[in-house]
Amino acid sequence: MPFLLRRLAGLVATLTGISLVVFAVMNVLPGDPALTILGLDSTEDARAALSAQLGLDQPVWARYLDWLGGILQSDFGTSYAYRVPVTELILERLPLTLTLGLLASILTIALATALGVFAAARHGKAGDWVTMILSQLGIAIPAFWLSILLVLLFAVTLRVLPSGGFPGWAEPLEALKSLVLPVTALVLVQASVLARVTRASVLEVAKLDYARTARALGLSPRRVMWGHVLPNALVPMVTVAGMQLAGLITGTIVIENVFFLPGLGRLMFQAINNRDLYTVQALVLLFASIVVIVNFLVDMIYLLIDPRLREGRS
Amino acid sequence: MRRTALALTTALVALPLMALPGWARTEITLSTQQEPTVLDPTADATASIDSMLTQNVYESLTSVNEAGEVIPALATDWTVSEDGLTYTFTLASGVTFHDGTSFDAEDVLFSFNRAMAEDSTNPSKRIFEPITEITAPDAQTVVITIDHTDAFFLFNLAQGDASIVAPESVDGNATSPVGTGPFRFDSWTRGDRLTLVRNDDYRDLQDGMMERITFRFIADPTAVTNALMAGEIDGTAGFPSPELLPMFESDPRFTVAVGTTQGEVILALNNGRAPFDDIDARRAVNHGLNRQEIIDGAMYGYATPIGSFFPPSDANYVDLTGLYPFDPEVARSLLADAGIAEGTSIRLRIPPFAYATRSAVIIQAEMAAIGLDVEVEQLEWAAWMDQVYNGRDYEMTIIAHTSPNDLSNFTRGPNYFYGYDNPAFNTLWDQIVATADPVARGALLQDAQRFVADEAVHGFLFQLPSLGVYRTELSGYWVSSPVIFSPLADLRWTE
Numbered sequence: 121m122p123f124l125l126r127r128l129a130g131l132v133a134t135l136t137g138i139s140l141v142v143f144a145v146m147n148v149l150p151g152d153p154a155l156t157i158l159g160l161d162s163t164e165d166a167r168a169a170l171s172a173q174l175g176l177d178q179p180v181w182a183r184y185l186d187w188l189g190g191i192l193q194s195d196f197g198t199s200y201a202y203r204v205p206v207t208e209l210i211l212e213r214l215p216l217t218l219t220l221g222l223l224a225s226i227l228t229i230a231l232a233t234a235l236g237v238f239a240a241a242r243h244g245k246a247g248d249w250v251t252m253i254l255s256q257l258g259i260a261i262p263a264f265w266l267s268i269l270l271v272l273l274f275a276v277t278l279r280v281l282p283s284g285g286f287p288g289w290a291e292p293l294e295a296l297k298s299l300v301l302p303v304t305a306l307v308l309v310q311a312s313v314l315a316r317v318t319r320a321s322v323l324e325v326a327k328l329d330y331a332r333t334a335r336a337l338g339l340s341p342r343r344v345m346w347g348h349v350l351p352n353a354l355v356p357m358v359t360v361a362g363m364q365l366a367g368l369i370t371g372t373i374v375i376e377n378v379f380f381l382p383g384l385g386r387l388m389f390q391a392i393n394n395r396d397l398y399t400v401q402a403l404v405l406l407f408a409s410i411v412v413i414v415n416f417l418v419d420m421i422y423l424l425i426d427p428r429l430r431e432g433r434s
Numbered sequence: 435m436r437r438t439a440l441a442l443t444t445a446l447v448a449l450p451l452m453a454l455p456g457w458a459r460t461e462i463t464l465s466t467q468q469e470p471t472v473l474d475p476t477a478d479a480t481a482s483i484d485s486m487l488t489q490n491v492y493e494s495l496t497s498v499n500e501a502g503e504v505i506p507a508l509a510t511d512w513t514v515s516e517d518g519l520t521y522t523f524t525l526a527s528g529v530t531f532h533d534g535t536s537f538d539a540e541d542v543l544f545s546f547n548r549a550m551a552e553d554s555t556n557p558s559k560r561i562f563e564p565i566t567e568i569t570a571p572d573a574q575t576v577v578i579t580i581d582h583t584d585a586f587f588l589f590n591l592a593q594g595d596a597s598i599v600a601p602e603s604v605d606g607n608a609t610s611p612v613g614t615g616p617f618r619f620d621s622w623t624r625g626d627r628l629t630l631v632r633n634d635d636y637r638d639l640q641d642g643m644m645e646r647i648t649f650r651f652i653a654d655p656t657a658v659t660n661a662l663m664a665g666e667i668d669g670t671a672g673f674p675s676p677e678l679l680p681m682f683e684s685d686p687r688f689t690v691a692v693g694t695t696q697g698e699v700i701l702a703l704n705n706g707r708a709p710f711d712d713i714d715a716r717r718a719v720n721h722g723l724n725r726q727e728i729i730d731g732a733m734y735g736y737a738t739p740i741g742s743f744f745p746p747s748d749a750n751y752v753d754l755t756g757l758y759p760f761d762p763e764v765a766r767s768l769l770a771d772a773g774i775a776e777g778t779s780i781r782l783r784i785p786p787f788a789y790a791t792r793s794a795v796i797i798q799a800e801m802a803a804i805g806l807d808v809e810v811e812q813l814e815w816a817a818w819m820d821q822v823y824n825g826r827d828y829e830m831t832i833i834a835h836t837s838p839n840d841l842s843n844f845t846r847g848p849n850y851f852y853g854y855d856n857p858a859f860n861t862l863w864d865q866i867v868a869t870a871d872p873v874a875r876g877a878l879l880q881d882a883q884r885f886v887a888d889e890a891v892h893g894f895l896f897q898l899p900s901l902g903v904y905r906t907e908l909s910g911y912w913v914s915s916p917v918i919f920s921p922l923a924d925l926r927w928t929e
Contacts, residue, residue: 151816152824158557159479160823161837170555201471202624203608212624268656275664283660285650286626380652382625390625394471395816 131412135405142404143184143397151395152176153200174200187398197398201391206402209387216286217383220299220375221368224306228368229361231311233350236318236357241345243323251315258312267305267378274301284379302379306372310364317360321353328352354425362418366411459927460645462908465658465670469625469651472608475594476549479557481836481918485671486628486649488594488919491532492613495523495542495576496592502748502838502916504588508537508598508614509576518583518870523576529637531600532618539570545598546578558595583868585875586839594919616923617647626651630922642926655788662688662903669904669911671920674788676734682903691902693914694747697836698740699789701797701893704829706853709774716890718768719830720758722804723797723893732792737896742887743841746897747914750876754887754894765804776805782830783811785818789898790832797832797893823851834898838917841866841882844891854891 153176154167171177178186187197196206239251275283281301287294325331326349334344373385380386384403391399423430468482475483475492489497489507497507506512509523529537546568549556556562564580564587571577580587590596603612611619616638617630630647632639650667652658655675661667662682673679682688703710703719710716725739738746741754782798784790794810801808808830813821822828828851835843845863848855862882869875887894900915910924 149817150820150825151814152820155819155824156816157478158555160819161560162479162557163559165552166555166557166559169553172553173555199471203472209624268660271657271660271664275666276660279664283664283666284652284657285661285666288623288626377654378657380626380650380654380657382623386625390469390471393814393816396471 153395196402199399201394201396227307228310232314235315239319240322255312321356325353366414463648465650465652465667473611474607484594484919489921490617492597493615498592521578525574538573561590671902673901676736691913693900695900695915696838697834697898699834699895712772714772718765721765724760731796742883744883750879779807780829783828
């Protein structure tokens, strides 16, 4: 399929560009990995020896080409700070961040759709007002602060959920329990945004002629909403949800810090602080790929929900 | 009233948990703020590697007790030659590494030669610099010859950088440390936790030693507090938020352990460039500093003011905080003498540590009061090390020097970030290092404190406190930190 090939070529070009930028930025940023690792008491010759060991004595372009050559053999390099292959670091943390992001996305979409439709159906009435005030609150409250409140209530006072940390997948129930609060914190904030978009979009469509016609034909309000209004209100919802999904997976960094979860966001934070070039490089590429893939999926969903796009009409 | 009610409810909820038979009292969970990226103290300077592993998993020839005195470790005994240049160590016998290989003098030679090698990447290679020869006359004896008497040599050998490692396991130490200590490494989930278990083959096994010690990596101060309150961790050394300590002090479940460290927090002045190449300008800054205000504001009162570069917990400490009394008027006239105009702009470039960021705003206001326009610039740690420490591109910075015996910093010359170079001080320090007699050395150390204070090399602010929060039933932890490691063999749950 030429369309797919075009997208794939676009992805490769984007990633190559990004890798160049990251490499350049990490080299321009003040900070010497050898000094960061060996600390203030280290001698200059020890730092020089470590730099040579890490290959930092090579010119930047040579290191970049070396790294690029490694990528072609699916070798993403060895972390300066952790001294293990970058792939190993990422693979041990990917499941947690993916689970967190996907769980949060699914719940966000479900909750936001339900709330948005509910508010739109009660447009101007108490239910609408309450939902909108709550969602405004959800947008206004920063996720980290909400997280702290959740921890105080559920972990410190009630002691029904852990305050943070991740016990590992060997204990699936404990693992899920430790994700309840982080997912809740993510969902409440994200769903607030999406619920408002859903409500606005549904109200917009409900005003259109075919919706009025459907009502005039005597269809029940429920059938009008779920059969005619909502499907036509999906495009803006999918756009926002797509942006949120990309943001969720790449943006769990704050939540991972508050709940001290060993995920990719925290790894990224540490890797930048440690000037751990190859780890940063691989993570940025991974995040960029996720964003590109999500955008691609969103485009596919557009085709699915809007027949006009399929037929090439605008 | 409400706090009591809350404490009561939490106590009631916690009660049945404590009674569970599974909660055997030979396990403990501690937290540490800083997360290591490797587990080898001879390859990485990260302090948490030492605080978790040095003298717990790894051992050195010597160790240091909480009072800061050198005590035997893998070397059970030693003698020093009359000229102070030859150390003969007798090694503990029957010791095995955690992987089952045996420990003897060859391992000591291996460890030292590795640390001293030309391509060595040991973070404290300086420790080994005096060594000219190291030999093993037999399997239980090591003889080390140094080229000048060094009063700190035995103390330095206790540090994690001088850990004794085995050639069979050294390459794996970054991820799976092998030592000879009372605890063996069990597991490590990067970014989450590290677990040690008791080494039942330990030569000096004591009753009641913890069977399992888990460290959880929790960086966020609020998260540490919540984890303590929720009972998920039993204690933490280096509690990050002094303002939260009163809450723990009033809670009967916890003991707040306030002790001393070797960390002098200074307002470092760049002596190598204007305006602080002028002693009047430096003295002006010192007169402009209100230490108590800084300690109250930045440390919630939990710190001891210092007037020089020496820990108040040391017997040889001289209180020099009165040398430049807080007096903005004197400061202003000194600045005028130095020809520094009112409103001169000064950069205060600080690392991302709470003590620094909090002190900075107060110092900014205090400097404004004497007519200096201080701009605070926050840097990442890597950027601070590169630009301020390595590049000396700064006028003022705030930093804690946590190494013991670090008055030697003032001998590091114009290329060190102090930019301070004074042959008279170098001579004095050489004398200190060469003086074996503790009384004579103590007197010289006092001279050295007076020297740097008189020179107003920096604004000396306060001694970083050691702030720990532990469950009340726990004992055997170090309250004060004379070194960056902290032995855990004495940790006990009391009934």
